[in-house]
Amino acid sequence: MRDIIFHLKHATRGTLQAQLREQLLDAILNRQLMPGQPLPSSRRLARQLGVARNTVMLTYQSLVEQGFVVSRERSGFFVNEALKLDHASPPIGMGQGGTPSGPPVDWEGRYTRHPSAQVNISKPVxxxxxxxxxxxxxxxPQFFPLSAWRDCSRRALAKLAVNQWSTDQFQTDDPLLIEQIRTRVLLRRGVRARDDEILITMGAQNALWLVSSLLFSEASTIGLEEPGYVDARNIFALRTGRLRPLPIDSAGLIVDDGLKGCDYVYVTPSHQSPSTVTMPFERRLALLERASADDFILIEDDYEGEINFVGEPTPALKSLDSSGRVLYVGSFSKNLAPGLRLGFLVAPPALIRELRYLRRLMFRHPPANNQRCAGLFLADGHYDxxxxxxxxxxxxxxxxxxxxxxxxxxxxxxxxxxxxxxxxxxxxxxxxxxxxxxxxxxxxxxxxxxxxxxxxxxxxxxxxxxxxxxxxxxxxxxxxxxxxxxxxxxxxxx
Structure with a gap:
């Protein structure tokens, strides 16, 4: 059986037998001891706890009488396979023998944020x-290039590749993936960037979290499209309550005086979320001019920017940016797989450097093996x-x-x-x-x-x-x- 450590306090009021029974019962109810699993032999457990073997035997017998344990001749004691256990655990914070170990923790009073209170998109499991x-x-799933991805995964596990990605790399991202994003993905969107202007993220949401954590304060005013992307609104709301809804029309975000006073504006010009309308070229230029005149930063989420059916995709807003006011967010979730959790952020080098150090404090870097596999996938032309x-x-x-x-x-x-x-x-x-x-x-x-x-x-x-x-x-x-x-x-x- 798996090793489970039990311990008894000899100086407490409860008897040693009561303490042992409580610990065994907790292990069963918490599914640490699963139905059908053998209990430690009475001799072994008695030796571990430093108690008489009879104490263990009496405890086991009491659990047998209550139906939690069954005894099998010449085999020992087992957790009853007939037990119907739910996945809920018994209350935490009880001391040995079932007595409260102290006042319950008021976690609700300690929260500084309540993400669970936010309204989120719910998808049936x-x-x-x-x-x-x-x-x-x-x-x-039928369109996922499984054989190509499997081949890239195999190559990413070659000895030389493992030697490259298995080290701690928080100061850099996979050079092959960066190169492919720069020369394949971004160029198709009209965006030209250097290696030090690209940061790999755990999807677009992670990029928005990093940006808001580094740049937003409680005094920041954030403009968002109305209606707009729910998760961006929820992420930003954790940083500031000054969220300003900005109306859209059949050409996307309306560029008018409603933008005045914003410090940052989140926009989805390629396919507005959720309306899917595309912002025309002239309005993109007007938005950039307004951002410069009113001194706000644009956060461009270019999800599904490559998926057009009528004409060619409109160049990204970032491709028209000559003053570094556009932070560009991209992701492979919509086209490749949402479970892959790979995205990227394009921004000025100084900002990328600070975001990289912030990312280090969260999870250091996205899994390097996945980065290498994705880099190979792009380099071989499978993504195209x-x-x-x-x-x-x-x-x-x-x-x-x-x-x-x-x-x-x-x-x-x-x-x-x-x-x-x-x-x-x-x-x-x-x-x-x-x-x-x-x-x-x-x-x-x-x-x-x-x-x-x-x-x-x-x-x-x-x-x-x-x-x-x-x-x-x-x-x-x-x-x-x-x-x-x-x-x-x-x-x-x-």
């Missing part, structure tokens, strides 16, 4: 088992091939979903998009997107209600988002047809 997963931000394939597949799904929405939900309004992997839909007046999502899930349809994306009080409730990155093309039209039935029934009832 079993969404992959649903026939119509219009879920956003997840990949279709994946992007081309996703563009073709997503365009087909985009067209099928657009046609299905037009056919089955003509009374809804869709934001005009030219790329991305979702539709932002405004339903009929009186529709409650959250109620619709619950009803849809009962029918195996996964959608995202839109109210959560709004920051303003009393936001509209009739929006919802439909993703198509992880649903097979042939299921889109049937799923939209079923969803339309629910929308019409819900609207009629309202």
């Amino acid at each position: 079993d969404w992959q088992n649903c026939p119509y997963p219009f879920i956003y931000g997840q990949i279709d 091939s994946l992007i081309h394939r996703l563009r073709r597949v997503y365009r087909e799904r985009w067209e099928v979903m657009g046609a299905a929405l037009e056919r089955h939900m003509p009374d809804t309004v869709r934001a005009k998009s030219v790329g991305g992997s979702s539709f932002w839909v405004r339903g009929p007046e009186g529709l409650d997107g959250e109620s619709l999502a619950r009803l849809a899930l009962e029918r195996g349809i996964v959608i995202e209600p839109g109210r959560i994306f709004f920051q303003v009080p009393n936001p509209p409730r009739n929006y919802f988002r439909l993703g198509f990155s992880s649903i097979p093309t042939d299921r889109i039209e049937p799923g939209i047809r079923l969803l339309a039935e629910l929308v019409h029934a819900h609207s009629a009832a309202a």
